[in-house]
Amino acid sequence: MNATAPSKKAKAPRTAMPEQDPKVRARNFEEVALGYTPEMAAAEAARCLQCKKPACRKGCPVEIDIPAFIKQVAAGDLDAAYGVIRETNSLPAVCGRVCPQETQCEGSCILGKKGEPVAIGRLERFVADSYLARSACETVTGTPACSMARDDLKVACIGSGPSSLTCAGYLAARGIPVTVFEALHEVGGVLVYGIPEFRLPKGVVRQEVQAMKALGVEFRTNWVGGKTITVPELLESGYDAVFIGVGAGLPRFLGIPGENLIGVFSANEYLTRVNLGRAYKFPATDTPTFPGKHVVVFGGGNVAMDSARTAMRLGAEKVSLAYRRTEHEMPCRREELHHAKEEGLEILCLNAPLEFIGDDKGRLTAIAMQKMMLGEPDDSGRCAPVACQGDTCTLEADMAIVAVGTGANPLISQSTPGLSTYRRGYITADPETGETSIRNVFAGGDIVTGAATVISAMGAGRRAAKAIAERLLGAAAADPPQARAADDPADA
């Protein structure tokens, strides 16, 4: 189907997605991008050329069969479309919203060479949003209950972010009971404490988690891996395998004078207060946040964008983002940069902080800044920022948010004898299987690679889950249950 003259289709413009007005949304926490209607989704799906060798699929870290699900969207069969996506992706409603598609699936789409690529992320989101009310078990396995459940096996996942959730979902769909241990009081990792409501509504995460509970995944919150329970204790108490997906949540600071002044926050603290603590509703909620008037955010990634846009929504008069390189090098999602500028964010490129300056009460009042220029390419392949000697200035600010990256939290490695780590505490894991230096202990996501994307963490969770399933069930039984939903009688 849809095999008519590709050249004409290539000219059809990408279907726009409705959004909240920038003036209105800059002061609220409602989702900015509103999603496709069924008509918009059908129109966008019809643009797909249904390539025989789809480059988009290679561009997706979990290799969703993109043409297959889009074909079902065009045909109006959302059940089948969801089934195709869920074969490889446990969190489609999340990924459709937060993946940097421009460097992944959409960046590889053939239509993007001459015009605009198919809006794969928006279509994935549309399918998942339309489908979330349904039983996950039915969708993944084709049966209403997980009849193949094994009571002789069990796997523990430490952490409940994207990598662990993906690992748990994959195993549970194959009948292996999974217990997820989460240190915080809510499940979802960065999806609940990091990414704000206006980009990823928490209701979406809760629904995905609910779908996993329906698959039989048990969640234990307030259990700190390495403190309340350790990896050796899990193995001793009868877990057949352990997956470590604890992320890279240790904030990095700048190491410059004045960093402990009142008003200087790590992005993790600021976002955790607002998102997990719902401080934007204070005092109806108890977690306070800091009422910054002049806010400066340091960094150029998604975390910096999220912090800046959050500060705006909490009533800051002026929010500036200082970055050592230029806009071109910013690692954030392009759509977020675009949205942030529409909402009034000031960008100060080629600027680095020298010192935080405070008053006699220990409160931040200003920041001394150093002008930078781009020099030779460094290890990352990007041009290294070099200080323009003598070119400094002072910015007035009562709040600063440091979003210059995170490191590995040592709680797990400190409490697990024999677990190999490399480079500042990241866990060493086999790139193919995710297995660590300890047999039957696997790891994936940011705790292995350092801070990366939601979808790459999910890819790692899926690879590890596959390896675990192969070891516990044998190779044949561990294969995905095929495109059962896609080949359903519904299609016949």
Place this chain on the structure above:
Amino acid sequence: MPTRILRKRKLIPGQTSELVLEAPHIAAKARPGNFVILRVWEDGERIPLTIADADPTAGTITLVYLIMGKTTAHLDTLDAGDFLLDVCGPLGKPTEIHKLGGPVICVGGGTGIAAMHHIAKGHHMAGNHVVTIIGARCEDLLLFRDELCSFCPEVLISTNDGSCGRQGFVTDLLVERLTEDKTVAEVVAIGPVPMMRAVAEATRPFGVKTTVSLNSIMVDGIGMCGACRVSVGGETKFACVDGPEFDGHKVDFDGLAARLTSFKEQERISYEEFRKSHECHCSK
């Protein structure tokens, strides 16, 4: 999973209470010096409280709190049989406890006496001679006196008004003791920042190892945000994972005291709202 309150005891009516919680997985692991993070209700904040005692056999932990704002006031509306929404722990590094060559002096002030109790008990179990010094404004505000007397060979008391023990400050007793006893191996101090600072300054001339347990603002308690950061010997440390106990002679107490005032205004607003709604509720 909600945590059941088994017992509640009002230590100082309207001010300080003790809760015994059913938390076997925390009790099994809790060591002196550890703390928990708890949340009272759905829209509640996360606050840290030191584990004042743990009984692995009974599967219980004991917490002591001072009512000083919204969350602790809200916590105090709960009673035996009620549930706490979230209790997470044990967190932080345990106190370093070894058999020492001389006595250990454990100094406690205010609610800090409860935290000090667990540590003093740990030192006692390790075979150390434990001297405890506790202080308060007046006799009625002294906590855990009987508990401490049950295992400590020496419990020294000071009150500001002289209603019990020596009139004055805990540091007066401490300096006296250090002057007459040169064998003291370590001093541990837990209480308000000014008290811990005073203890650190009092022991500095004697060159006695001094450990303080810091009470900085915390959010997650597992090292992922840095809200609790404090400068120790010129280096930034996270109290929740690197501490909460540090060398008292190296801690930047001024920085700690300033950071504790970060949300003073918001804390006032929150507490006032709570008191208003609570009064309205009572008068109905």
